Amino acid sequence: MPWCYLRHMSRATPLTDRTEPLLVLGIESSCDDTGAAVVRWSPDGTADILSNEVFGQTELHADFGGVVPEIAARAHAEKLDVMVEAALSAAGAKLKDMTAIAVTAGPGLIGGVLSGVMCAKGLAVGAGLPLVGVNHLAGHALTPRLTDGLVFPYLMLLISGGHCQFLIVEGVDQFERLGGTIDDAPGEAFDKVAKLIGLPQPGGPSIEKVAATGDPKRFAFPRPLLNRPGMDMSFSGLKTAVLRERDRLVDEQGGLFANDQADLAAGFQAAVVDVLAEKTERALRAYLEKCPDTPAFSVAGGVAANGHIRSVLHRLCDDHEVAFTAPPLALCTDNAAMIAWAGIERLQLGLVDDMSLAARPRWPLDQTATALVGSGKKGPKA
Numbered sequence: 356m357p358w359c360y361l362r363h364m365s366r367a368t369p370l371t372d373r374t375e376p377l378l379v380l381g382i383e384s385s386c387d388d389t390g391a392a393v394v395r396w397s398p399d400g401t402a403d404i405l406s407n408e409v410f411g412q413t414e415l416h417a418d419f420g421g422v423v424p425e426i427a428a429r430a431h432a433e434k435l436d437v438m439v440e441a442a443l444s445a446a447g448a449k450l451k452d453m454t455a456i457a458v459t460a461g462p463g464l465i466g467g468v469l470s471g472v473m474c475a476k477g478l479a480v481g482a483g484l485p486l487v488g489v490n491h492l493a494g495h496a497l498t499p500r501l502t503d504g505l506v507f508p509y510l511m512l513l514i515s516g517g518h519c520q521f522l523i524v525e526g527v528d529q530f531e532r533l534g535g536t537i538d539d540a541p542g543e544a545f546d547k548v549a550k551l552i553g554l555p556q557p558g559g560p561s562i563e564k565v566a567a568t569g570d571p572k573r574f575a576f577p578r579p580l581l582n583r584p585g586m587d588m589s590f591s592g593l594k595t596a597v598l599r600e601r602d603r604l605v606d607e608q609g610g611l612f613a614n615d616q617a618d619l620a621a622g623f624q625a626a627v628v629d630v631l632a633e634k635t636e637r638a639l640r641a642y643l644e645k646c647p648d649t650p651a652f653s654v655a656g657g658v659a660a661n662g663h664i665r666s667v668l669h670r671l672c673d674d675h676e677v678a679f680t681a682p683p684l685a686l687c688t689d690n691a692a693m694i695a696w697a698g699i700e701r702l703q704l705g706l707v708d709d710m711s712l713a714a715r716p717r718w719p720l721d722q723t724a725t726a727l728v729g730s731g732k733k734g735p736k737a
Contacts, residue, residue, distance in 0.1 A: 374398050377454045377702060378405075380442065380478070381695025384431040384471035385463025385491045386516065387412040387422045390691030391438035393446035393453075394501070396699045402501055406445035407685065407692040410434045417556060421546060428466025435474040442691070450482045455707070457698020460488035461715030463517075469714040476710055487698040488708045492720050494693035496524050499653040501696040503680040506649060510642040510677075512635060512668070515656030516542030521586050521638040522720060523645070527700045532721035533638050534586025541627055542658045544590040548597050552619050553611060562620045563661050569614070569621030574600050576626040578633075586634045586641070590627065597623050624663065632667050639675050651678040659687045 376397050383390035392407040412430050416422050443449060458475035461468050472488070479486040495513050499505040508525045519542075520535030539547070542559060549558030554565060576596050579589040597619055604615050611619075635652075643650060652672050658664065665681055672679035686693060701707070719726070 377699055378448060378452055379455050379457050379487075379695045379698045379702065380439065380450070380453045381489075381691040381693070381698060382435065382439065382456070382458040382471045382475050383491070383494070383689055383691040383694045384435060384467040384474075385459045385461070386467060386689055387416060387427045387430075388689040389431050389434040389438050390689065390694075391435070391442035392691035392695050393442050393448055394692055394695035394699060396703075400504075402696065402699070404501075404692045405448065406442040407690055408438050408441045408445060409688075409690055410438055413557065421550070421556070422464070424464045424466055427464055428470055431467045431470040435470060438691075439474070439478070450478065450484075453482065453484055455479075455485040455487050455698060455702050456482075457487040457489050457694050457701075459491045459494065459694050460708075460712055461490065461718040463491055463716065465714060465716040468716070472712060472714045476712070480710070485702070485707045486709070486712060487701050487706070488712045489694050489697040489701070490718050490720060491689075491694070492518060492718070493528075493530075494697045495655040496522055496530065496720065497527065497697050497700055498655050498682045498686055498693045499651075499680050500700070501693070502682045502686060503653070505651050505653065505680065508642075508645065508647055509651040509653060510638060512631070512638070512652070512654045512659075513656050514541055514631070514654060514658040514664075516540060516546065516658075518656065519588060519590075519658075520720075521634070523642055527697075527704060528706070530720040532719075532724045533641055534588070534634065536588045536590060537580075538589050538591035539594060541590055541631070542656070544594050544623075544627070545658065547594050548620075548623050551594075551598055551601055552616050554616065554620070557657075559658060559661060562624055563663065565617050566621040566624045566663075569617030569619070571618075571621040571625035573618040574622040576600075576622050578626055578629050581630065581633055586638050588630055588634055590630075593623065593626050593630075624661075628664055628667050631664060632671060635668055635671055636675075639671065639677060643675065643677070649678070650676075651680060653680040653682075655682055655687060657688045660684045 389410040393405040511522045521533040523531040546558035554561040
C-alpha cells in the first residue's frame, strides 16, 4: 500500500467483538449526486439502511449536455448540510447517536469530493466521532455484502459513468482487477451517444427506453477488442461509429427521424451488451479457476440499472452455475448508503482516518495493477 495512503490512515481497535449496533452516517459527493445516509449494523450481522437521501443535479446540467464540474461542486457545497439533516431526520437519529462519519474521499470530480470531505471533517470534529475515508469504487464493490450478504471472494463488474472493470473482491481492502475499459466507460459512452442522436440526459435510461422500439441489426456497429485476449474493453470507437452513421443519415435525409434514433440506440446498446457478455464470460472463467466454495457474481454502478444488460449477465451466470446478484436500482447509482456500509466494513477492521484525509481525484482499487488509461501527476486513473 503506497505511503500516500498510509500517511492519513490509522488502525484503531477492531470492532468485531462489539455488542452494540454501529450507526454510521455516510456522505457521497463524487459526481453530480449529493447523498447522505444512515446505515445500522447489528451484532447479529444484519444491516439496515435507515435512510438514503439523494439530491440529483440533472436539471442543473441539462443545458450543457453533461456534468459541469464547477456547477456540481457549488451544488454539493450548498446541499451537503441539507442532505445530512434530511438523512438523520429520516433515520430518527441525531448526530450524537452516530458511531462514525464515512465519506467518499475519491475518486471523482475533485471539487465535489473536496466538499464532501470537508463537510465530514467538520461533523467528525464537532461531534467527536471517528472519520472513515471511503473509496467510491469500493462503495459500489462492497454493496452486494450489504444487500445480499455475499462472502469473499466474489466477482464484481463495476460499470458506471466513469468506470468499468472486472474485480475479484477478496476483502474489504483487497481487490484484484482482471480487466477494464481502456478509454470511455460505458456510462460515459451512453451519455455521449444519447447527446449525438438528440436524446435527453442522462443517456443510459434514454437509450434503453428508445432502443426497445428499434432494430438492433440495422447498423453494423463494431464490437471492439473481441478479438483481443483478456478482459479489457473499449467503447470510444463504438461511439465514433454511431457518430458516423448519424452524420451519414443527416447528409442523406437532412436530419434524423424517430425510427433512426431508435435504431441507432438499439444498435449501440446491442454492441455494448455483446462486448460485456463476451468479456464477462472470460472473467467468470478466470474467477472460477480460483475454485471458490460459493462462487458469486455481482454487477453494480449506474449502468447496472440497464435491464437488458442485467438479463444477459444473469443468463451467463446461470450457464456457469454462479450465483447472480445485482443491487436494487436505488443502490446502483451513486448513493451514500454504500459509503456508510463501506465505512462500517472498514470500521470493523479498525481502519479510521484523521484530519489529514485528502480528497483524491484518482484512486484505483487494485494498487498493484498497471494503469488502464495511463497515469498523470495525480496517479493512475483506474
